[in-house]
Amino acid sequence: MFVRNAWYVAAWDHEIGRSMLRRVILDHPVVLYRTVEGKAVALEDRCCHRQAQLSMGKLIGNVVKCPYHGLEFDPSGTCVKIPSQDRIPPSAKVKSYPIVEKNHWIWIWTGDPAKADPGLIEDFHWMDDPKWGYGGNYLHVDANYLLLVENLLDTTHLPFLHPDTLGTDAFARSELEVTREGDRIQVSRYLMDMPPAPFHKQMGDFPDGLNVDRWQVAHFGPPCFVKLDVGSAPAGAGMRQAPDRSRWCFVKLDVGSAPAGAGMRQAPDRSRWMGMWNLNAITPETEKTAHYFFAQAYNFKLDQQWISDMLRVQVRDIFLQDIAMVKAQQANMDFGPGPVVNLGQDKAWVAMRQIIDRLVREEREQAKAA
Secondary structure: OOOOOOOOEEEEEEHHHOOOOOEEOEEEEEEEEOOOOOEEEEEOOOOOOOOOOOOEEEEOEEEEOOOOOOOOOOOOOOEOOOOOOOOOOOOOOEOOOEEEEEEEEEEOOOOOOOOOOOHHHHOOHHHHOOOOOEEEEEEEEEHHHHHHHHHOOOOOHHHHOOOOOOOOHHHOOOOEEEEEEEEEEEEEEEEEEEEEHHHHHHOOOOOOOOOEEEEEEEEEEEEEEEEEEEEEEOOOOOOOOOOOOOOEEEEEEHEEEEEOOOOOOOOOOOHHHHEEEEEEEEEEEEEEEEEEEEEEEEOOOOHHHHHHHHHHHHHHHHHHHHHHHHHHHHHHHOOOOOOOOOOOOOOHHHHHHHHHHHHHHHHHHHHHHH
């Protein structure tokens, strides 16, 4: 169930240096390192001679030396030296993967190299924008990557998995709207005039007793990227109102017009808002394990480093609760098919699964035809 012809996050930029890092990406063993000039390189992490892990060897200049029989490979994957003989067979090479460094992430393409267009990389510009700060982290997950995507698209679990940080009793019944444009899905949730979640109260400095209007808008892009626009504003601040729709004119995908003053939206004072972007890139490792790269971007108190440090730790701790659940899901799924009842809250992830199924099927059909 992997979409091969796509860019995936292989590592944070700070993880890659002059020490070789082994990471399995879509069932591909990969060794990552930087050249003397600082360029990121990704090679297949198995020698073409006897399958030894190159990451256990030595990095000499820009050349990787196999730890087993001493074969040496340059950044293109070409074998440039065999200690036991002078002749180097033309087939003596390892795979080199297309790599792009963007938005503090190292992106890798494991599919057809001819299709590796950097323009297809998902946009995570917040991490490079001077108007935003962020705190980011990485977690390894013992579960299929799509379970994590499901978790991010259906957040009715917040009151139950995260009652002390993100959940409030009313959130599971928050107003829900799911829209789709091509292979992209948007899930909008609004909870109006309610007490803030503990995490939102902390970040927004909301006083005790203040009710807020809360929003959470998830944007899914295939195969495994979810960006959540989340936040709270003092109730009635104009973030969103529950309007009188009786005089509205609707067209496809719930877009339309309303008479002025009908309460659809206002131009709000955002200075009192607490808004952040939760940025998620989930990379399959195997069918049952995944790499989870995430960041929390914010555009307030940018001169205070403690916020970035706190977010890196606090959001990690929140996601550890999610990971414990998806790991338990995977353990049950490993026993074989069980009962499955889909609910109204599942619209987004059901559509996501249909998109991934189609993309995988199309790739297989194209490969078969070729």
